[in-house]
Amino acid sequence: MLQEIQEFGSHAMDIYDYLLAGVDPRLKDYPLMQSPVPMTAILLCYLFFVLYLGPRIMANRKPFQLKEAMIVYNFLLVALSIFIVYEFLMSGWATTYTWRCDAIDTSDSPQALRMVRVAWLFWFSKIIELIDTIFFVLRKKHSQITFLHIFHHSFMPWTWWWGVGYAPGGMGSFHAMVNSSVHVVMYFYYGLAAAGPSFQKFLWWKKYMTAIQLIQFVLVSLHATQYYFMDSCDYQFPMIIHLIWMYGTFFFVLFSNFWIQAYVKGKRLPKQDIKQCQNGTAVYTNGKYHENGKHHENGTSNGITHGVTNGTSNGSAHHENGSAHMGKMKKA
Structure with a gap:
């Protein structure tokens, strides 16, 4: 077994030397x-x-x-x-x-x-x-x-x-x-x-x-x-x-x-691009959420907002239009 390994190593070195010999001098x-x-x-x-x-x-x-x-x-x-x-x-x-x-x-x-x-x-x-x-x-x-x-x-x-x-x-x-x-x-x-x-x-x-x-x-x-x-x-x-x-x-x-x-398919959109909802009331820019002149941090690390559903008291946006408004946002 040891002899076979040595022979393999010897052949490998021969190939290596042969390849190096072809390099432009x-x-x-x-x-x-x-x-x-x-x-x-x-x-x-x-x-x-x-x-x-x-x-x-x-x-x-x-x-x-x-x-x-x-x-x-x-x-x-x-x-x-x-x-x-x-x-x-x-x-x-x-x-x-x-x-x-x-x-x-x-x-x-x-x-x-x-x-x-x-x-x-x-x-x-x-x-x-x-x-x-x-x-x-x-x-x-x-x-x-x-x-x-x-x-x-x-x-x-x-x-x-x-x-x-x-x-x-x-x-x-x-x-x-x-x-x-x-x-x-x-x-x-x-x-x-x-x-x-x-x-x-x-x-x-x-x-x-x-x-x-x-x-x-x-x-x-x-x-x-x-x-x-x-x-x-x-x-x-x-x-x-x-x-x-x-x-x-x-x-x-x-x-x-x-x-x-x-x-x-839009799976790798640029993170700095602005995502604007179809109803024109909300935009996402560089990971921050803006609605009707208000500004909210969305807390995401990659700059892409996935939706805000909590109340305004905890720093998230409140959607006044209810589920219909949320549906439009998801569609956008």
């Missing part, structure tokens, strides 16, 4: 690119914190506000994403690439090395974006920590480490450029949202953020699909194209489900 001096172990350790620590340790630490604490930190963080990511898009364009997509079958330039030319650098920077930006979830945990926004969010933030950095390591450039980098373009818009929105209620009037386009994400995955899948209809293509790593196609299709399904749940 131009990346050997870049941080975290010498081995997938540090990157994997970072992601495991991330999952442990956001799924277990963080919620336990915050269980009996008040949520942090972190307004200033979030504003700075989001607008720094806007600037970083703009820079990444520009570098992808200048490294090939706006200069020498055909937008069809584009092979990886494995030379040490300035443009090829520029592509290697921006490919690594794109991957490293995914590590930075893990802070998104940490903010959710510290602010106790547990409803935002969904399967889609966790899977996207952990799966993409892990797979892209291998993508950057083996194929820094070529047609496989198209989805990285598109993703960074989307993040310019996305983090700009988050930055405005973090600035406070005074900027809410500029955020009417939140619904279209998901639409932009869906368009992204359609573009990525269509671009990858070209490969299957070409008579010949000298792109060096077809496996990357297969993975990108599956990635685009899979996330299109996940984000489509989010769109349906949020905007068709």
